[in-house]
Amino acid sequence: MKSAVENLNPTRVRLTVEVPFEELKPSLDAAYKKINQQVTVPGFRKGKIPARVIDQRFGRGAVLEEAVNDALPKFYTEAVNEGDLNPLGQPEVDITDLKDNETLTFTAEVDIRPAIEIPDYSGIEVEVDPIEVSDEDVDKAVEQLRERFASTSPVERAAAEGDVVTVDLEAKVDGEVLEDGVAQGVSYTIGSGELLDGIDDAVTGLEAGGEATFTSELKGGTAAGKEAEVTVKVTQVAQRELPELDDDFAQLASEFDTLEEMRADSRKRLEQTKKYDQATQAQEKVLDELIGLIEIPVPEKLLADEIQTRKHNLEHHQLGQMGLDLAGYLKMQGKSEEEFEKETEEQATKGIKTQFVLDELVNKEQVNVGQEELTEHLMRRAAGSGMSPDQFAQAVVEGGQVPMLVGEVARGKALAIVVEAATVKDTNGEVVDLDDEDETAETVSADADEVTEDKAAEKTEA
Known part of the structure; x- marks a missing residue:
């Protein structure tokens, strides 16, 4: 088999593959065997019909078509590997020449991952909100708790x-x-x-x-x-x-004996929440800065498919559960259809670019995912899905989604590496020390994991 690659643009190639007829023989034999099991010819036992009789009765063309359909995925995959390509989605295959007992020639056009050069990201600087919890914040949290016990x-x-x-x-x-x-x-x-x-x-x-x-x-x-x-x-x-704000209420609504202790715990919880929000904000901004440093072409078909998928999920899943249609949703949001279309395209584009960049970072930094890290991530995902860890794990395995989860963890770790190298300050000018950023980075990079390219990114068969 011989193959050649033609670059149509930075994200799409055309493969031209020429296959000697002898390499079709295994598929040709399989085609005769399959037809043998499906047809009946008087004078011959089922499964024992000679090839020449099948050719005479049903035509050699039918056998060749069956053989080619069987062989194409194998030859396409070999050509992809030979060209060291990373295809996205299914190829558009065209059989250009089929000469019986001579050659099979076909072309396959397919989108590919663009070549991305990760620049030096150590100079990235971002500014985030400070961790500040006021007495008013604590008052509001306590009042919300008080409302629950009204x-x-x-x-x-x-x-x-x-x-x-x-x-x-x-x-x-x-x-x-x-x-x-x-x-x-x-x-x-x-x-x-x-x-x-x-x-x-x-x-x-x-x-x-x-x-x-x-x-x-x-x-x-x-x-x-x-x-x-x-x-x-x-x-x-x-x-x-509303209950009185006193020590009795603290004992009723919490594990603390005094109102002062309960307020102190509320302040601590608010600080933890703001710390998490700060880390998320830092990683989102670092990611945006990194993407802005890189020229990332986006395959047109992949983008169109991603936009369509996002619209479908919104209309048929999220809005369907709310009893809304798209028109009603846009009216509630105060958005025009044009604004919605633009916003969806921007989100889809960012999701695709994010996945391209983070996957390239995973390769560049040689990020590995350990079993313990995967298990921890699975537990978090299970908690978010409303399923037990065992149920979620079973669903992941049965759906063949383990590689997807591994990718999510790897992207999160890759993003954490970039954030660690960046300079993050709050609006007060204080340098921010981000602890336990891997977990947050997985959340930030989740937008990439929504992209339908997740499944298409693997090398596919024709």
Whole structure:
């Protein structure tokens, strides 16, 4: 077999492969055997039909077609290896010449990973937010905890902001009650903004038994995005009562004996959260700086496929679970379709570039992933998926996704190497020391792992 590579552009090549006919013989024999098992010819036992009879009855062309289809993946893979290529996705194969008992010639066009030169990244400098926790931050955290332990008691008076009302709802569009527009016994805290726009004004001032009608844009359901006439009836008004902020509350809401100890723990937790956010911010900015230093061509088809996949996942998975369509979602977000298209393309482009760069870094820095690191990452991913570690591990193995997880860990470690070499300061001018950055780097580099190129990046068969 002979092969030649023609570079069509920095991310696409055309392979021309010429195969001597004798190299087709194993596939040709397999084709005759397969046809033998599928057809019946009078006078011959099944599986014992001579090749010449199959040629006469069904045509030599049918046998050659079967043989070529069987052999193409092998010859394509050999040509890819010979050319030392990193293909992305499936090739477009065209059989240009097939001469019986002479040669098979075909071409295969395929996208490839672009050649990337990683520059010296030790000079990267970024600025991040400082770790500062104010007394107001602690007050807010304690107040949120206090809200969780609030109790309610029915009252015989008009509803006011902060009260919890129990309501029945009925929504009409164009005068017709929607099938999914009726709800009873809904609990709502006035002022929380968790239900329909306009409901706060409608129920404020109503006592139990009172009702009102208001107009609101529906956020979900079959009529999401449409204006509806909503009738709300209050069946109960309850007053929220917050516990006193004292040592008794600290003992009720935490493992601490005093309010002072509980506040100190809240401050510590907030500092840890801000430290994690700071590390994430640093790594995102370092990654952006690194990508900005490199010329990274993006294959057009890979980008188009990634954009389509992101749109599909948004529309059919995320929005579907919320009962929204794309138009309703864009209206809620205050975005035009053009803005959405541009944003999706930018995100997809960044995801692809991120994966290209981090994978090249993995190779350059010779990053290895140990079993313990993989197990720790698997545990984190399992926690995020809502599955037990055993269930998640089984799903990963059955889905052939172990290499994907290894890649995620390796990219995270590669990014951590770059961050360690960079200079990170907060806005106060203090140098930031990032500890345990590997785990955070895995999160930051996760955008690359969303890219559908994850599966296509491996050498594929025709």
